[in-house]
Amino acid sequence: MAHEMWEVDHKSANTILEILRREPDAKALREDDLHVIVRPVAALELRHTAADFASANGKANAREIIAFLRRTTAFHLVGEADAATIIQLGIVNREGLRTIQATDLMATKYSEPEWTVPGIMAEGVTILAGRPKIGKSWMALGISLAVASGGMAVGSIPVKRGRVLYLSLDDRSDRRIQRRIKKLTEIDSVPDLLEVKADWPRFDFRDRGLEELDAWLMLHPDTRLTVIDTLGWVKPIRSRGGDPYTEDHAAMAAIGQLSERRRISILVVHHLRKADAHDPLDMISGTHGLSGTADGILIVTGLRGSKDKVLHVTGRDVEEQEKAIRFDPASCSWTILGDAEDVRRSEERKAVIRVLGGAREPLSPKDIADELCEEVASVRMKLSRMWNAGEIDRPERGQYRLKA
Secondary structure, eight states, rough: HHHHHHHHHHHHHHHHHHHHHSSGGGGOHHHHHHHHHHHHHHHHHHHHHHHHHHHHHHSSSSSHHHHHHHHHTHHHHHHHHHHHHHHTTTTOOOOOOOOOOOHHHHOOOOHHHOOTTTEEESEEEEEEEETSSHHHHHHHHHHHHHHTTOOOEEETTOOOOOEEEEEEETTTHHHHHHHHHHHTTTTOOOOTTEEEOOOOOOSSTTOHHHHHHHHHHHHTTTTEEEEEEEEGTTTTOTTTOEEEEEEEEHHHHHHHHHHHHHHHHEEEEEEEEESSSSGGGGBBBHHHHHHHTSEEEEEEOTTSSSSSSEEEEEEESOOOOOEEEEETTTEEEEEEEEEEEHHHHHHHHHHHHHHHHTOOBBHHHHHHHHHHHHHHHHHHHHHHHHTTTHHHHHEEEEEEEEEO
C-alpha cells in the first residue's frame, strides 16, 4: 500500500508540474514559482503517504519514514522543515532531541520579533482576558480587521498588513460573525486577507486541532495573526486526576511552540475570575500555567472613577504598561486614550472642576471630598497639585475656586 501511495504521490506532483509548464503564461514563471503552486497539493499527498507508510510498517521509526519520504517528489517540493510537521500530521512520532552548543548559539544572529500591534503585541502567543461581555471579542476582531487591511488597531496604532485567521468559536455561527464584521466595517470594505471559521477541533490527541492549525498555516505562509476566541473551545479537556497547572502549561506551551515555528502572533481570548485581585495576572481564569507560559498578556479591567477601561499590557517582548481604553457602543470599536494614570488623573481633576464650577463661593477640601465621596487627605493633595499647576485659584489658605 505504501509503495502505491508513493507512486500516486510521485506521479501527481510531476504531472501537475508538467501541465503547468505547458501553459503559455508559465514562461513568465521561474521553476521556484511552479513549485510554490504545487506545494499545497504535495503537502497533502505527503501527509497521507506518511500516515499510510506508518500504519503499513507497524513500528517504523521517524528515520525510516523520512528515508522513505525522501524518495518522493512531494518531499522535495515541501522542504525539510515542513516535511517534519507533515509527518506529525500523519500520526507519526518523531524521535530524538536536538541540542545546540552555547558557542554556536552565541554566534547565531537572530532577528527581532516582529510587532503585530507595535508596542502591544509581538510574535508569539498572547492572552487577551477580561470579564464576560466586556468586549474582548470586539477588540480581537477589530485587531484582526486592522491587520488584514493594514489599517489602525485600537484606534491609533498603524499595523503591517498580512493574512489573519479568526476562529470565532464563541459565535458558533457564520451568520453571527458576518453581523459582527458588518458592524465594524460599515464604512470600510472587508479585507480579503481575513479568513474566519466558526468551529475548530480541540487541540488534543484525539481531535488533533493544533496539527490541523499547523497544516493551515503551512499552506498560508503570509499569515501574520491567528485569533482563538475563546481558549475554552479548543483547550484539551482536563484529565481525571491530572494536575491542572501541568495541563494548562502544556496547552499554552504547545500553542506557543506553533507560533514560534510559524513566526506569527496567536491571540488567545480568555476569561477572568469572578474575584478581584491586586495583581491583574492573578485574575486570569485557570492556573498560572496559562499566564506564566504565554509570551504576552493583555487584560481589560475597569478604570477607577471612570466608565473607561484599563488595558494592562505585559510580556517577554513588550514593555509593561497600562493604557486607558474606551469602547464605543455605536461602532463596537475600542480606542486607546493614553496612559491610564494620566487619564485617571485627568478625570479626577475634571470632577473637582465640576464641583467648584457649581459652587457660588470657595470650597474647602472637606466640602469637595464630601461632594465626591472621597477621602479628605486624597482630595487635599489633589487640590494642592492643581493649584501649583495653575488650574484653580486659592483666594485664601484652605479655600479653592475656579480661576476667574
